[in-house]
Amino acid sequence: MRRYIAILTIALVGLTAMAGKKETTNNVVSLADQRKAEYIFMEAQKQKQNDNYDAFYELLAHAHEIDPGNTAISFYMGMCLMRMNNTTKELSEKGLALMKEHFEKQPEDLYETTFYSDANMHLGHPDEALRAIKLLNERNPNRIELQMRLAEAYSRSGDFAQSNATYDSIAALFGNAIQITSSKIENYMAMSDSTGALKEMHSLLATAPQNDSYNLAMSGLFQHYGMSDSALYYLDRAQEYAPDNGLIYLTRAEYCQQAGDSAGYEHQIYNALTAEQLDVDTKLGVLLSYIREKLAKEDTTQRINNLFTVLIQQHPHEAKIHQLYSEYFYAKKDIKGAIEQLSYSLDVNPTDADGWRNMVILNMMDDNYAEAIKVSEKALEYNPDNTDLYGYVAGCYHQMKEYPKAISLYEKILTMTDSTDLERNADIITAMGDIYSELKDSVKTVECYERALKIDPINSGTLNNYAYYLAQRGEDLDRAERMAALAIKDEPDNANFIDTYAWVYFAKKDYTKALLYIKDAVEKDEDNHLLEHYGDILWFNDEREAAVEQWTKALETDPDNELLQRKVKDKTYYEK
Numbered sequence: 001m002r003r004y005i006a007i008l009t010i011a012l013v014g015l016t017a018m019a020g021k022k023e024t025t026n027n028v029v030s031l032a033d034q035r036k037a038e039y040i041f042m043e044a045q046k047q048k049q050n051d052n053y054d055a056f057y058e059l060l061a062h063a064h065e066i067d068p069g070n071t072a073i074s075f076y077m078g079m080c081l082m083r084m085n086n087t088t089k090e091l092s093e094k095g096l097a098l099m100k101e102h103f104e105k106q107p108e109d110l111y112e113t114t115f116y117s118d119a120n121m122h123l124g125h126p127d128e129a130l131r132a133i134k135l136l137n138e139r140n141p142n143r144i145e146l147q148m149r150l151a152e153a154y155s156r157s158g159d160f161a162q163s164n165a166t167y168d169s170i171a172a173l174f175g176n177a178i179q180i181t182s183s184k185i186e187n188y189m190a191m192s193d194s195t196g197a198l199k200e201m202h203s204l205l206a207t208a209p210q211n212d213s214y215n216l217a218m219s220g221l222f223q224h225y226g227m228s229d230s231a232l233y234y235l236d237r238a239q240e241y242a243p244d245n246g247l248i249y250l251t252r253a254e255y256c257q258q259a260g261d262s263a264g265y266e267h268q269i270y271n272a273l274t275a276e277q278l279d280v281d282t283k284l285g286v287l288l289s290y291i292r293e294k295l296a297k298e299d300t301t302q303r304i305n306n307l308f309t310v311l312i313q314q315h316p317h318e319a320k321i322h323q324l325y326s327e328y329f330y331a332k333k334d335i336k337g338a339i340e341q342l343s344y345s346l347d348v349n350p351t352d353a354d355g356w357r358n359m360v361i362l363n364m365m366d367d368n369y370a371e372a373i374k375v376s377e378k379a380l381e382y383n384p385d386n387t388d389l390y391g392y393v394a395g396c397y398h399q400m401k402e403y404p405k406a407i408s409l410y411e412k413i414l415t416m417t418d419s420t421d422l423e424r425n426a427d428i429i430t431a432m433g434d435i436y437s438e439l440k441d442s443v444k445t446v447e448c449y450e451r452a453l454k455i456d457p458i459n460s461g462t463l464n465n466y467a468y469y470l471a472q473r474g475e476d477l478d479r480a481e482r483m484a485a486l487a488i489k490d491e492p493d494n495a496n497f498i499d500t501y502a503w504v505y506f507a508k509k510d511y512t513k514a515l516l517y518i519k520d521a522v523e524k525d526e527d528n529h530l531l532e533h534y535g536d537i538l539w540f541n542d543e544r545e546a547a548v549e550q551w552t553k554a555l556e557t558d559p560d561n562e563l564l565q566r567k568v569k570d571k572t573y574y575e576k
Contacts, residue, residue, distance in 0.1 A: 037067035071102035126157035212242035246278025426456035460490040495525035
């Protein structure tokens, strides 16, 4: 993709230059060059058909350079500019201008004018989109797809009455359809014409009075206009004709919710989720909304587990159900439950790279690093080139204090990482520096941090970790302060970065500023490491009782920390 963008950028520079030349010169393209450009353009189209987009873009740009007056070539150049993944509004408008050249010359071209109209609509030019599709309709009066586009263009330009008139013409020529009726109703609703909307829906229902979907739609329309009794009447009719339609249960649930009938709502949600005819994706969407509502109310009762049990019984081989169940357990901070359900999901869909990554992370959160490594190794069987997975394994070895294995793996990841990905390379080398810091190898620690900064001088993680390392050693504290400040500037809400800044001031014996920043850090995250620093800084601000209080809080989440134990037990720890 980088090469495509480079080719198009070069082509755009060429187009701008040629546009400037046109103002001062009147270069005439020879017949031979015109034919040459046509030939190259045809070759470009062949390359596109063969999915060779590098060659397509390159040939297209070359053809346009030879004959910038060929509007067909200009049109495809414009399309390319609009379809770039990183395209900007400015580039899209330039692309649109190139396409317009061809449209003005040959508005009868079906594909090109249709695309030009859609592009104008996408970029917020509904009037030009309407003009283009109207011209195309005038030349192709019997094409239903163009008339449907015309009706939509009228609607999107705000002329809802003309849009409905166009839909009426389509219905007269080709017969009515649910799509036409739905679009007309949307137009009536946009015009705040409830009478027109209800009349249109009645007309459709009259063609098939026992159609459950039509009755359901009529119910929804009445409900929209606040006519609850009529809405319930048509809802009952829909269920009479299709008693197993899960969508009807969903609609009933919404009706009960609006009426404040919580018991009825719960009952209808259960019916919808257990209905055989409702597809899995719809059920999961409903269940997700239901779960969010319950979690917001801190309702984590057995009913949600019961619903998942029923769904799993109905769809035992549906990985997405287990995946959502895992996310539900995670939301409840039940990591082991999340791991169990995600393992079932991966059994069904073992190629799910995101699922494996989440499984590794969950095991790391559970402090089960050995299992996280096993999971990563299994995941790498399906995703052998995934450097993120290798990174997790290296991180696990780091946590397990198996430092040589971690270093070796980080070295391997470096060989697999694109050298142009500066941030990623700096992150890996910084992680190696962190390990050497724990090994008390100051030479290699500094070497890694400096190497990382040379690659990516504004890498916030490197700046923060290096600053903290210097603060711990009481070395080059002015530089540490500058680096910590740069890290915070990049991530102002990162509690660990703010903690580092506070710790630099602590090392500089500026306890007042240190206290100011550590309070900010703890407000964002009460990690035990931050709480310990909070206690240390409070102590040196002569707030001894408050210091012990923070150390005690930190010890609650890290009871085996011997240093914290000594600080809490020995009130004169810092006086010795």
